[in-house]
Amino acid sequence: MRRVLAAALVVTAAGCSTAPAEPAADATTAPEQIAWGPCTDLKRPDGAPPARQDPSVRCGKLSVPLDYAKPDGDKLELALIKLPATDKGKRLGSMVFNFGGPGASGVDTLDQAGKMLATLRTRYDLISFDPRGVERSSGVRCGDSAELEEFTSLDTLPSNEETHRESEQANKQFAALCQQDSGKILPFVGTVNAARDMDRIRAAVGDPKLNYVGMSYGTQLGGVYATLFPRNVGRMVLDAPLDPTVSFEQRTLAQTRGFQQAYESFLRSCVKDGSCAVGKDVATANANVAKLMNDLAAKPLKVGNRQLTQGLASTGVAAALYSELTWPFLEQALGDTLKGRGQALMFLADSYTGRSESGTYSTQMTSFPAITCVDTAERPSEADLRRTEAAALKISPLFGSEGSGGLCRVWPVKGSNEARHVDATGSAPIVVVGGKGDPATPYEWAPRLTSQLKTATLVTYEGEGHGAYLSGSKCIRGLVDSYLLEGKVPGKGATCPAA
Structure with a gap:
């Protein structure tokens, strides 16, 4: 599920409505008061x-x-x-x-x-x-906090038939929870x-x-x-x-390029003064992050009573790339995690997924797919998703994914263009x-x-x-x-x- 809700990482959309374009009632009815x-x-x-x-x-x-x-x-x-x-x-x-x-x-x-x-x-x-x-x-609500914790923690690595099956099953379970809890809206x-x-x-x-x-x-x-x-x-x-x-595939590839370019800019900025906590030069820093992600996929890092998974770690990295102002904190978070301390990177991931310190979630990660999927009639095939993912992973092993199309493919509500x-x-x-x-x-x-x-x-x-x-x-x-x-x-x- 993490492959859709966090790897897509964004900010998408086009609209959908069940109503005619500009009803005359809006022009003649007295406005409601606030x-x-x-x-x-x-x-x-x-x-x-x-x-x-x-x-x-x-x-x-x-x-x-x-x-x-x-x-x-x-x-x-x-x-x-x-x-x-x-x-x-x-x-x-x-x-x-x-x-x-x-x-x-x-x-x-x-x-x-x-x-x-x-x-x-x-x-x-x-x-x-x-x-x-x-x-x-x-x-929009889709399950309880424990279920959202599980969804947002799922890994994106490795990409193979088994993870594809797991992803589709997680998507179906999540969509069913959304229909169960928020079907009316x-x-x-x-x-x-x-x-x-x-x-x-x-x-x-x-x-x-x-x-x-x-x-x-x-x-x-x-x-x-x-x-x-x-x-x-x-x-x-x-x-x-x-x-x-843009289509799901076009959006996913464009955003994957964007995050990869921002990540490379971050690495260049980090190493320019010779004191980067992630590595002495861009190649070393990039290799250290890649190894960290693979290590977390094999064995998550314990952070309090939680587990910093590869999925959460890559979400945390992406969250910090939204603003150049957070690059210093990203350097600290990655440096700490390389030393076995994952609190800061977990904090970055939580800031993106809308998880509070008490363990509850905002609707950010549930409203996002609900609006995205109803805002388009596009429903990608399995072949479309695999093609998109393969192309995205070539651009960036860290951020590449199938995008939002996987969840929208099984969404319980039809969309409109x-x-x-x-x-x-x-x-x-x-x-x-x-x-x-x-x-x-x-x-x-x-x-x-x-x-x-x-x-x-x-x-x-x-x-x-x-x-x-x-x-x-x-x-x-x-x-x-x-x-x-x-x-x-x-x-x-x-x-x-x-x-």
């Missing part, structure tokens, strides 16, 4: 409550149709969070954020990222939400329905236009929104963009930001999405890491803030150097 109040259940990445909470932060619920084809039928409550504008005299409205996934909690992430967004908060109420199927918004968690939810949020906060920042998967959500509701688009930024047209073709014709200008060193959403996807959206302008970031706006680049921050706060669209071909 009852804002104190936040009572915010969580840090480790699952613990925040040490100190800003009393001005508010949380709320918004009722939306479970099935937009039946607007008067069952309802779903979306969980929201608001950081009110600090300069109310110059307030421009609201700015909605989606930080990625699919499956990440916008409620928790906005609370954690608030200080980094202080400039935007001067003039906007900052708003985010747990999308349908995520955490507080009827989050599974057909309705697609990106098109989430985009409809965002228009309900826009209306509920009283904004005539949606101002929006989408990161990673959030770029897919933004592109779908701009396609469904082009006249409602305000100022929109899509950072670390996805190409919704409705949102794989985006076109924002008629919308206000959209700014797309792509990073040359992004491992999870490779740069090649940025110009593709820009072209598909018709009204978009591309900004290129030359640096490392997944996402540019929060990377520390003053150049990117300046261009994006100038657009969001003043409406100045970056010039054609705008490029920013590494931070």
